[in-house]
Amino acid sequence: MNKEAIKKQFKDFVKRKGLKFTSQRESILEEILNVKGHFEIEDMVKRIKEKNIPVSRATVYRTLNILKEMGLVNEVIKYKNKTIYEISLKQHHDHLICTKCGSIIEFSEEEIEKLQDKICKEYGFKPETHRLEIFGICKNCR
Amino acid sequence: MNKEAIKKQFKDFVKRKGLKFTSQRESILEEILNVKGHFEIEDMVKRIKEKNIPVSRATVYRTLNILKEMGLVNEVIKYKNKTIYEISLKQHHDHLICTKCGSIIEFSEEEIEKLQDKICKEYGFKPETHRLEIFGICKNCR
DNA sequence: ATGGTTGCAAAATGTTTGCAATGGC
DNA sequence: GCCATTGCAAACATTTTGCAACCAT
Numbered sequence: 001m002n003k004e005a006i007k008k009q010f011k012d013f014v015k016r017k018g019l020k021f022t023s024q025r026e027s028i029l030e031e032i033l034n035v036k037g038h039f040e041i042e043d044m045v046k047r048i049k050e051k052n053i054p055v056s057r058a059t060v061y062r063t064l065n066i067l068k069e070m071g072l073v074n075e076v077i078k079y080k081n082k083t084i085y086e087i088s089l090k091q092h093h094d095h096l097i098c099t100k101c102g103s104i105i106e107f108s109e110e111e112i113e114k115l116q117d118k119i120c121k122e123y124g125f126k127p128e129t130h131r132l133e134i135f136g137i138c139k140n141c142r
Numbered sequence: 143m144n145k146e147a148i149k150k151q152f153k154d155f156v157k158r159k160g161l162k163f164t165s166q167r168e169s170i171l172e173e174i175l176n177v178k179g180h181f182e183i184e185d186m187v188k189r190i191k192e193k194n195i196p197v198s199r200a201t202v203y204r205t206l207n208i209l210k211e212m213g214l215v216n217e218v219i220k221y222k223n224k225t226i227y228e229i230s231l232k233q234h235h236d237h238l239i240c241t242k243c244g245s246i247i248e249f250s251e252e253e254i255e256k257l258q259d260k261i262c263k264e265y266g267f268k269p270e271t272h273r274l275e276i277f278g279i280c281k282n283c284r
Numbered sequence: 285a286t287g288g289t290t291g292c293a294a295a296a297t298g299t300t301t302g303c304a305a306t307g308g309c
Numbered sequence: 310g311c312c313a314t315t316g317c318a319a320a321c322a323t324t325t326t327g328c329a330a331c332c333a334t
Contacts (some may be wrong), residue, residue: 020308020313042298056316061299081298081324096267107261115254116276123247124281125238127150132274134258139266162288162333184323198291203324223299223323 001142003033006072006089013070024055028063038076038104076131094131098138105138145175148214148231155212156172166197170205179248180218180228218273240264247280 010029011021016113023116031048032039041064064085067073074088079097084104091107120127153163153173173190174181183206187199206227209215216230221239226246235250256275262269 002302005179018313019143022308022314024315054316058300058317059315062314069170076222078223081225083223091271096262096269098267099270103263105265105267107265109257109261112254115251115257119249119251120276121251121276123238124284125240125276125278127179127246127278128241128275129278130274130276132258132272134262134267134269134272136262136267137270142266142268160288164289164333166290196291200292200325201290204289225323 001032006033010067010070010072014066019066024059025063027053027055028060029067032067032073032087035087038084040082040084042082074129079133089108094133096134096136096138098141099135100137100141102140103140145172148175151207152212156208161208166201167205169195169197169241170202170253171209174209174215174229177229180226182224182226197241216271222276236275237282238276238278241277242279242283245280245282 007026007029010025012024016022027048028044031044031051035044041060043062044064046111048055050061061111064073068075072088073085075083075087075093078097091108092113093106094112095105096105097103098105116127116130119125149168149171152167156163156167169190170186173186173193173195176226177186182253183202186206189204190197190202206215209218210227213215214230217225218237219230221244233250234255235248236254239245240247240251258269261267
């Protein structure tokens, strides 16, 4: 999906909720779309400050919450008391996190998804999202 | 494993590291052993305060870090910016977390563990711990 | 006696919020 | 013009830390 289509999707979502499509929200979305992989909010704030885009930290946090609700970004990892997000355009995947260098490697495994569904059924649990994080030492750091 | 054995194990670990086995550390460990399931640090602090055990918040945090390093407790969940711990005596398991009532259900699935090992091998990644959290709505809340 | 440990309060970190001014629609 | 939104700073929540007094070994 291209950027314009996503932007429109966001605009529609916002309007449907009776909210407004402001220049700040647009800027934040654009910045997020520029990032390929994962990001932390504080990095996003810094990036925005560096580009002199007039958006405050509070607005970044508030917009991220809307985007999360909309499902365009996912809270993927909680590590060292920080939340790391990613844009959720790709197929679902999970993460290997190197405890030495902090690098994050993505993987996806259809089998694991299936097993999770099976388990949820067993417990009468209706899954919304999930997060599988494997912590360890990556190839480079070994 | 019984409490005394665990306590000894902790004592040995601490000494091996050139640290000291203090009454505060002992009290904290005892309190943790009294809890069956999961706990948040602040709850632990409250519990300790209520029992008039002379241990400060800072010491609870510091001791938890030692216990985590030792592998006796695991950071199991990061949810709403809180860390939830559990004692890691039982077999490894993962969690279903109800986003409505906050209840945590444990499950374990041998197959998932195996698949994770397989993936780590593929990536040359040496796993240390992992965390699988499935968020959704539990049976009761549906 | 030595050097790790404690409690305290202050600081650090990440995130949320109240409020007056602003700006979509 | 209405009402959501913004920026700011203050508030919050969780966790860490500097330091002087303390205590296990």
